[in-house]
Amino acid sequence: MSNQPGAGAGTTTVRNAVVIGGNRIPFARSGGAYAHSSNKDMLIAALDGLVARFGLQGERVGEVAAGAVLKHSRDFNLTREAVLGSALSAHTPAYDLQQACATGLETVVGLANKIKLGQIDSGIAGGVDSASDAPIVVSEGLRRVLLDLSRARTPKQKLAAVSRLRPRDLAPNAPTTGEPRTGLSMGEHQALTTAAWGITREAQDELAYSSHANLAAAYERGFFEDLMTPYRGLTRDANLRADTSLEKLAKLKPVFGAGLDTPATMTAGNSTPLTDGAAVVLLGSEDYARANNLPMLANVVDAEAAAVDFVNGQEGLLMAPVYAMPRLLQRNGLHFDDFDFFEIHEAFASTVLSSIAAWESEEFCRTRLGLDGALGKINRSKLNVNGSSLAAGHPFAATGGRIVASLAKALAEKGSGRGLISVCAAGGQGVVAILEAR
Amino acid sequence: MADTYLGLVNTPLPGKLARTLGLPRPAVLRRYTPGDPLVPGPVLVLGSGPGADTLAEALLGWDQDVRRHLRPEEKLGAVVVALDAVSRPEDLGAPLLELGPAVRALLPGGRVVSLGRPAEEAADPATAAARQGVDGAVRSVAKELRAGATANGIVLLDGAAADSPGALGALRFLLSGRSAYVDGQFLRVSAMPEPEEPAGAGAPLAGRTAVVTGAARGIGAKIAEVLHRDGAKVVVVDVPAAGEQLAAVANRVGGTALQVDITASDAAARILDHVKERHGTLDIFVHNAGITRDKLLANMDPARWNAVIAVNISSQLRINDELLASPVFSPEGRIISLASTSGIAGNRGQSNYAASKAGVIGMVRATAAAFAGSGRTINAVAPGFIETDMTAKMPMLTREAARRLSSLQQGGQPVDVAETIAFLASGPAGGINGQVIRVCGQNLVGA
Numbered sequence: 001m002s003n004q005p006g007a008g009a010g011t012t013t014v015r016n017a018v019v020i021g022g023n024r025i026p027f028a029r030s031g032g033a034y035a036h037s038s039n040k041d042m043l044i045a046a047l048d049g050l051v052a053r054f055g056l057q058g059e060r061v062g063e064v065a066a067g068a069v070l071k072h073s074r075d076f077n078l079t080r081e082a083v084l085g086s087a088l089s090a091h092t093p094a095y096d097l098q099q100a101c102a103t104g105l106e107t108v109v110g111l112a113n114k115i116k117l118g119q120i121d122s123g124i125a126g127g128v129d130s131a132s133d134a135p136i137v138v139s140e141g142l143r144r145v146l147l148d149l150s151r152a153r154t155p156k157q158k159l160a161a162v163s164r165l166r167p168r169d170l171a172p173n174a175p176t177t178g179e180p181r182t183g184l185s186m187g188e189h190q191a192l193t194t195a196a197w198g199i200t201r202e203a204q205d206e207l208a209y210s211s212h213a214n215l216a217a218a219y220e221r222g223f224f225e226d227l228m229t230p231y232r233g234l235t236r237d238a239n240l241r242a243d244t245s246l247e248k249l250a251k252l253k254p255v256f257g258a259g260l261d262t263p264a265t266m267t268a269g270n271s272t273p274l275t276d277g278a279a280v281v282l283l284g285s286e287d288y289a290r291a292n293n294l295p296m297l298a299n300v301v302d303a304e305a306a307a308v309d310f311v312n313g314q315e316g317l318l319m320a321p322v323y324a325m326p327r328l329l330q331r332n333g334l335h336f337d338d339f340d341f342f343e344i345h346e347a348f349a350s351t352v353l354s355s356i357a358a359w360e361s362e363e364f365c366r367t368r369l370g371l372d373g374a375l376g377k378i379n380r381s382k383l384n385v386n387g388s389s390l391a392a393g394h395p396f397a398a399t400g401g402r403i404v405a406s407l408a409k410a411l412a413e414k415g416s417g418r419g420l421i422s423v424c425a426a427g428g429q430g431v432v433a434i435l436e437a438r
Numbered sequence: 439m440a441d442t443y444l445g446l447v448n449t450p451l452p453g454k455l456a457r458t459l460g461l462p463r464p465a466v467l468r469r470y471t472p473g474d475p476l477v478p479g480p481v482l483v484l485g486s487g488p489g490a491d492t493l494a495e496a497l498l499g500w501d502q503d504v505r506r507h508l509r510p511e512e513k514l515g516a517v518v519v520a521l522d523a524v525s526r527p528e529d530l531g532a533p534l535l536e537l538g539p540a541v542r543a544l545l546p547g548g549r550v551v552s553l554g555r556p557a558e559e560a561a562d563p564a565t566a567a568a569r570q571g572v573d574g575a576v577r578s579v580a581k582e583l584r585a586g587a588t589a590n591g592i593v594l595l596d597g598a599a600a601d602s603p604g605a606l607g608a609l610r611f612l613l614s615g616r617s618a619y620v621d622g623q624f625l626r627v628s629a630m631p632e633p634e635e636p637a638g639a640g641a642p643l644a645g646r647t648a649v650v651t652g653a654a655r656g657i658g659a660k661i662a663e664v665l666h667r668d669g670a671k672v673v674v675v676d677v678p679a680a681g682e683q684l685a686a687v688a689n690r691v692g693g694t695a696l697q698v699d700i701t702a703s704d705a706a707a708r709i710l711d712h713v714k715e716r717h718g719t720l721d722i723f724v725h726n727a728g729i730t731r732d733k734l735l736a737n738m739d740p741a742r743w744n745a746v747i748a749v750n751i752s753s754q755l756r757i758n759d760e761l762l763a764s765p766v767f768s769p770e771g772r773i774i775s776l777a778s779t780s781g782i783a784g785n786r787g788q789s790n791y792a793a794s795k796a797g798v799i800g801m802v803r804a805t806a807a808a809f810a811g812s813g814r815t816i817n818a819v820a821p822g823f824i825e826t827d828m829t830a831k832m833p834m835l836t837r838e839a840a841r842r843l844s845s846l847q848q849g850g851q852p853v854d855v856a857e858t859i860a861f862l863a864s865g866p867a868g869g870i871n872g873q874v875i876r877v878c879g880q881n882l883v884g885a
């Protein structure tokens with residue numbers, strides 16, 4: 001298909017980029033098993049597990065791309081530092097990337113493109129995030145004093161600098177996931193969208209329930225045995241509640257949207273918790289995989305990014321993937337019916353449900369997406385079949401790697417078909433991508 | 439668990455005290471590092487039969503300092519005593535009485551190696567008596583030796599020649615530091631074709647692919663390291679929950695980590711698929727994964743009993759069945775399975791474990807019969823007390839007693855077991871099949 005003119009990401013001359021495999025550490029709840037692990041520690045652990053799985057010790061991989069959303073300033077070269085701390089060759093170049101929650105998926109897209117163009121033969125894409133070890137920013141007052149202090153030469157100058165300090169300067173600015181331009185948290189933003197689409201509490205709880213049930217079943221059948229390496233005593237995603245039920249989920253109190261006219265529906269059960277973790281994916285050309293006797297799970301076919309103007313309230317913060325989707329499908333001449341798996345990142349259950357509702361709405365698709373009619377229906381039995389972020393957790397930049405590796409494995413197990421990925425991100429952005437079985 | 443006593447008696451003052459009080463004085467054993475000389479000094483070859491001349495020549499070929507008579511004042515690295523031609527018990531006297539003073543001249547970490555033939559193949563009772571006599575004499579010498587020296591024997595089966603590749607491979611192993619904790623044992627070797635890699639090659643396992651189960655820690659992790667050192671590509675297997683340690687081992691040995699519970703019904707298929715995809719052929723399979731769930735039989739519950747049987751023996755039987763049915767398993771394939779001295783002698787509180795480990799021995803012997811003449815071999819290695827997490831769980835006094843209960847007066851290290859396994863996996867061990875090799879420092883248990 002990608003050999004047909006107009007299909008895939010580019011021209012007829014590019015070669016395939018394949019997903020060879022992946023590795024992640026189990027995701028921990030913030031303040032849990034990885035409370036004292038840094039982003040670098042976790043990214044090294046994920047890389048070393050991947051190296052061990054595929055025997056890449058001392059190998060010079062074409063390039064490693066990864067990132068973190070919550071990043072310390074000292075980690076300006078996070079990925080390269082992680083490579084140096086890993087079992088990979090020190091001659092492996094690396095770069096950091098950051099596109100909020102789409103970071104992980106975007107690293108896959110970037111490296112897959114380099115492989116397709118023949119610039120590299122192999123690459124490792126991924127991401128990491130720690131909500132436990134988040135950077136704390138000192139107050140603007142303290143920051144100024146410290147900078148002046150470092151420039152002061154005489155004791156008198158030093159004293160003068162320090163004497164400007166006021167008690168309130170000592171309180172740090174707490175980390176926040178709020179949107180800089182609206183001051184609203186992501187949950188409050190989604191609450192607006194949830195209300196606009198009339199997504200019910202029951203529908204959200206059902207989606208959350210399926211996420212847990214599907215993830216638990218995937219563990220049960222050993223699905224993660226070659227996708228995950230335990231870390232710090234954690235052998236499964238700490239957020240997974242295999243024994244949860246619709247009744248238990250129904251008992252939880254809403255946490256977002258309390259100030260709206262409509263009833264609040266978003267709870268801790270149908271929203272992702274703050275999570276720590278890391279995930280990486282090994283990509284390569286077909287020749288690279290063959291020459292090294294490595295498996296080829298799926299092709300990275302194509303991807304599309306979109307952004308929406310949420311600042312002026314014209315669109316919901318997390319609705320950008322809805323806009324990216326028709327552009328991606330059109331370019332590849334595909335419809336929802338052509339897919340066997342849908343991986344829609346569950347930032348909130350209602351994010352997934354709002355997106356699906358939008359694609360099913362004739363009106364929305366005509367007026368907002370410029371289509372002739374509804375984009376189409378997604379067969380819910382093909383949605384997030386091995387669980388998604390509501391159950392596994394969502395260490396922001398790690399989610400893309402988790403999804404790509406799991407989807408590629410699901411496609412390889414099935415032996416045919418296509419998978420569609422949709423990831424929303426802060427800043428009103430989103431990335432969607434197509435994988436194809438081999 | 440560190441053996442503090444061993445460290446202590448090897449420092450001057452406490453060492454003197456131990457000697458005065460007649461306390462055990464365990465020595466620091468001579469263990470192998472690549473590039474080491476085969477033995478720490480000249481090799482004295484005793485005995486009259488054709489075996490003595492043949493082995494003396496072989497040793498010269500390995501650039502050893504060979505003596506045929508003890509020289510006054512000279513210290514020895516090893517004594518090889520050829521008893522392969524004895525036909526009456528009276529024949530034992532002369533060579534063994536010569537061995538006496540030679541033993542006194544042994545350097546620390548020295549070796550005594552006998553060469554003999556099996557009593558059960560003797561044509562007459564007198565020959566059988568003489569041959570069996572070697573057994574008793576060598577085991578006794580092993581108990582008399584001090585300073586980390588050991589005594590072991592080679593038994594030539596089916597009329598194998600003294601310089602058959604299998605006999606020479608066994609000789610090299612027993613002389614070297616690789617056999618540090620093997621003591622009072624006999625390697626029974628058959629005639630075999632010349633192996634591709636001759637005895638003493640630098641990377642005897644180059645080009646081979648090995649699978650080691652239970653490799654996340656302990657003995658299994660060491661087996662992976664030693665097989666890698668000897669040139670093999672290693673696939674390390676352990677339960678998913680041990681994945682973090684397993685990955686660290688894989689990265690240390692440049693191998694691949696496979697998170698598989700060996701009791702799973704698809705375990706063999708997953709291991710074979712992985713080896714086929716990454717390496718094509720499987721040459722060496724080491725069944726090392728094992729568990730203990732100790733209880734007196736009177737207090738034993740089904741969960742403990744069944745878990746031990748499932749991991750320690752049932753999984754091995756199932757995996758072997760699939761190995762043998764698979765084209766991925768090499769025609770020269772080697773299977774090495776971890777037994778235990780508990781499986782030979784029994785052990786209080788370990789009826790389940792001993793049943794499983796004795797089961798391993800039964801499985802190995804039966805499979806060996808089927809392998810005979812095929813190019814494949816299967817053997818068991820029975821460790822005695824080895825210093826690992828498994829034995830660190832023992833009560834302190836029991837553990838201390840277990841350490842001193844051997845002729846070498848100490849527990850073995852995981853590397854000691856690993857060295858024997860690497861030897862059994864190597865080309866020159868192709869004549870060893872269906873054997874149970876103890877790595878126990880000549881532990882009294884079941885000896």
Ligand SMILES: NC(=O)c1ccc[n+]([C@@H]2O[C@H](COP(=O)([O-])OP(=O)(O)OC[C@H]3O[C@@H](n4cnc5c(N)ncnc54)[C@H](O)[C@@H]3O)[C@@H](O)[C@H]2O)c1
Binds near residue numbers: 725749779
């Ligand atoms: N340590 C001794 O003194 C001693 C003595 C005699 C025999 N042994 C034998 O040597 C072998 C290794 O012993 P050790 O002391 O290193 O033990 P250990 O407990 O340190 O290591 C055993 C390893 O096997 C793994 N394992 C257990 N069940 C498994 C399964 N179902 N699938 C895959 N892996 C599994 C464990 O996770 C562990 O990593 C065992 O077979 C043991 O019975 C040990």
